[in-house]
Amino acid sequence: MGLARLAALHGVATSHSPSAGVSVPVPDTTVVSVLAALGVDASTSDAVRSALAAADAAAAERLLPPTAVLWLPSPEPPVPLPGGTRVQVRLEGGGTREWHEPLPDSLTGSLADSLAEGAAEAEGGGMGAGAGVGAGVGDRPVRDVHRASGWDQLPPGIHQLDVRTPDRAKARATLVVAPEAVAQPEGRVHGFLVQLYSLLSGKSWGMGDLGDLGELAAWSGRALGAGFVQVNPLHAAVPGAPTDPSPYRPSSRRFPDPVHLRIEDVPEHAYVTGQDRIRLDTLVEKAAQLRTAVLDKGALIDRDAVWELKLQALELVLRIPLGPGRRAEYCDFLAAQGQALDDHATWCALAEVYGSEWHGWPAGLRDPRSTETARARSELMDRVDFHCRLAWLTDEQLGAASRAARDAGMAVGIVHDLAVGVHPGGADAWAQQDAFAAGMSVGAPPDAFNARGQDWGLPPWRPDTLAAGGYAPYRDLLRGLLRHAGALRLDHVMGLFRLWWVPSGAEPTEGTYVRYDAEAMLAVLVLEAHRAGAIVIGEDLGTVEPGVREALSRRGVLGTSVLWFERDWTGDGRPLSPESWREGCVATATTHDLPSTAARLTGGHVALRHRLGLLTRPLEQESTDDSAEVAEWLGYLSRLGLLPEGRFDEQGGIRAVYRFLLGTPARMVGVWLPDAVGDRRPQNLPGTWDQYPNWRLPVADADGRPLTLEELAASPRLHALMDVFRARDAPARRTVAEPRTGTPGARPA
Incomplete structure (x- = not known):
């Protein structure tokens, strides 16, 4: 009882419920390990009694919590x-x-x-x-x-x-x-969802870049009436050989990755002359070869090869001295970013010398505040400044893409994505060691779809340290991401309430939930979004505990609703009628982790999983059940009059799906850009590592032929789909409505 009470006082669960009516106890060893990561010794009975006494005494004396929240008015x-x-x-x-x-x-x-x-x-x-x-x-x-x-x-x-x-x-x-809640988009807005690296134009260096993002926003906003473009996290990756291509396990969430730079758009690029210009032109030719390999020869996107060329180019471009005005802008950026940027650039400079896993650096350099680190920073000042410059240039191009969206009349603009955590060996984990729980990893408990649970390899923030520091790391993170965002999507938004912690060396099944002060986390989120004039979207798919969606809705945080998951789970399980969907959501047909709509309608996703050995049941049984589900949806769409062509074909089915989404009250409707051209391949296939080219595929047509941004813009199939929106959607406007409150039609995940 003592250990359970001590755990409860620190927000550590001693049991969890994988399904309704089922409770699974958490091993005592897990509880003890998690408490230790929170600075609480529970290793013996005497230690538990002592910790309880200390906690009770502190509670008796506490007049205020470390961080208090006031919602206006x-x-x-x-x-x-x-x-x-x-x-x-x-x-x-x-x-x-x-x-x-x-x-x-x-x-x-x-x-x-x-x-x-x-x-x-x-x-x-x-x-x-x-x-x-x-x-x-x-x-x-x-x-x-x-x-x-x-x-x-x-x-x-x-x-x-x-x-x-x-x-x-x-x-x-x-x-x-x-404020009481985040502002909402006024009226209905639609837009594209895309993984930026997958969108290559005729100017890309082997992967999509911020120049391509600006072009996509300008074109879709002006020509198609799109109100937003949502992209994957653009966080800085951990350098390596090879670099982890997943955008959801970054080195830093605070600063963007310069691999997304459009080199030609750096102002100093125009002034490179002499031998440096010759070398730069050679790099441009090599970049064209990378682009051609992806678009014409079936090569995968090679982030490392792209960065190698861009890094060489930037070494040349950054030799050009900044003019007085540009220098003043850079100095303002340095002053505004402060210690956070200095730490990030220092980690980047040290990683060039000692490798990207800081736990293996010389002992003195593992502490960002040590005298050894200060000395190394001074010795590597040129490289520290180089990486500060890269952060500044990337920030400038993010701003340019945001302005392109606003100038195109987008009601929302660019929607940026916040990953749920960071790589344990990366810059953020090094610079903010006191904020992260040592020896712990974020994951997910076992459920009906994954009996083994999940370990994502991401160190969790310590809720006690966050509260004691007024949530400063969280505030700074949000403020940086919202600088150039019309909206911010939070991956696994349930993490504002609780996260599944897995002790190092333990199986994911041996983890437990740790609670955060959701009221404080939400208040900081709403405040920073209010300051930025931005909308907030929460990815609330999967296991969602009761009350979470309601709490998010009260604060104006939009949810995420995917067509295939929206069923009457409290009744007969049939597809949920469009009018029963919640208003406060982004409605879409798929995500980067799910099959494209073409693959779903044709059963191609089942065949893919069969080829990779991922099916847990015989192929015939999987195919039969999948076909029945698709037939059920198509029959429903037909009864609703959403198949005006009279008979089903693939393109007609995709258009019907999006007609359905437009029939819901959802504030935002997202079009998965690959859906518009019939791409059958998911960008990420959960459960695979090297069996499938996760995060490395360009957008392609129904035959698997990669398409450039220019070809996408001219695609008859894309324009036929967007005709659905022209017919049903009201023109998007730039303004946002006052915050709305209320509870959406929340349903079990």
């Missing part, structure tokens, strides 16, 4: 406070607000007088007379001052909260003041 304090408590809020932007919490009507006489005297005392916190909201204590009767509460007058932001109770107990906390 609210006149109530974020936590209950005794009447007469003196409140001081130091505002993020400067200035101070002070007041006393209201006293009970029965409080009069000497106690009120003593409170007034206390209010007039000058303290180190500056909570003295005359410093409150409106008149000071000496200017009005005490009872009137005590009834003036300032919670609902606070501006959104990250503030410092200090309180002192009538019995002179003091406490301090970070105060997150957030």
Whole structure:
């Protein structure tokens, strides 16, 4: 019982429910390991008793949590406070607000007088007379001052909260003041979903780049009325041989990867002359060969080969001195990014010397704040500056793509994607070691689809460290991603509430859930999105605990609804009628982890999994069940009148699917770009590593022939699909509506 109570106090689950009515206990060894990662010793009975006593004592003394949340407009304090408590809020932007919490009507006489005297005392916190909201204590009767509460007058932001109770107990906390909800898109908007690396144009260096993103946004916004383009995470990857091609296991989520740069769009590129120009032209020719190999010869996208050429080109381009104006812009960028960029660039420079796994570096360099690291940073200053320049250039081109989307009239613009975690050997894990739980990995518990569970190899954030630091790493991460985003998609958004932690060396089945302060995580998310004027989308597919979708909806976070999963799970399991879908979602037919619509309709995804040995049942049985499911959907689409051609063919079926999505109340409808040209291949096939070319396929037509962006723009098949949207969708607008509240039609995952 002692261990279970201690675990509960620290948000560590001692059991989990893989399905309704089933409870599975968590091994005690797992609970002990997870508590140790949170700085709590539970290795013996005596240690548990000592830890419980310490936790109880701390709780008894705690007046405020490390981080408190206030949702506007609210006149109530974020936590209950005794009447007469003196409140001081130091505002993020400067200035101070002070007041006393209201006293009970029965409080009069000497106690009120003593409170007034206390209010007039000058303290180190500056909570003295005359410093409150409106008149000071000496200017009005005490009872009137005590009834003036300032919670609902606070501006959104990250503030410092200090309180002192009538019995002179003091406490301090970070105060997150957030609007009630994120803004929503006004009206219906549609747009494309695409993995950027897969979209090559005639100018690409072997993979899609930020220039291609800007072109896609400008074309689809102007010519097709698209309201957004959603891309995969563009986070910085861990360099290696080979580099992990997955965009969901990055070195850093805080900074983008310069592999996405369009070299020709770097302003200094135009001024390269002499022998450097000859070398640069040679690199351009080699890049053309990479592009041709992918588009014409069936080669896979080779990220490492692309980066090798771009790195050589950037070494030449960055020799050109910055002009005074450009230099000033760069200095402003350095100042704005501060320590985070310095750490990131230092890790990149050290990785060039010692390799990309910092746990194997010389001992002194494993600590980003050590004297050895400071010395190495000084010695490698040229390389540190080089990587800072790359971050700046990439940020500039992200901004250019965002402006192209806005200039094209997109209502939302570019939707960026936030991966759920980072590589344990990467830059973020090195620079923010105190924020990550050592010896732990994020994953997923066993379920009906994966009896072994999953271990994603991503170190989780420590909830206690985040709260104690006012969620600074999380805030900085969001602020950086939202700089050039019209919307932000959060992969596995359920991680704001809890994550499945797997101890190092243990099987995924031996993990457990660890809770986060979802109220604080959501408040920071809503606040930063509000500041950026951005929409927020949560990927809430899979196992979702009760109440999560409702909590996200209250804060304006859109969910993700995929056609094939939307069924009446509380009834007969039939396809959910379009009017029953939730409004607060992005509705789509597929994702990067799922079969394309053409593969789904034709059964091609079953044949693919059979070839790779991934089926758990005989092929005939899988094919029969899959055909029955598709027939059920097509019959339903036909009864709804969404197959006006009268009979089924592949293209007609795809158009019917998207007509269906347009018949739902969903705020956003996403078109998987490969669907528009009949591509049958998933970008990622879960459960495979080297059996399938995950994250390395270009967008292709129904015959598997890769298509350039220019060919996509001229594709009759794409335009026939987009005619569905022209006929059914209202023109997108740039404005966003006021935040909406309410609960969508949440359903089991």
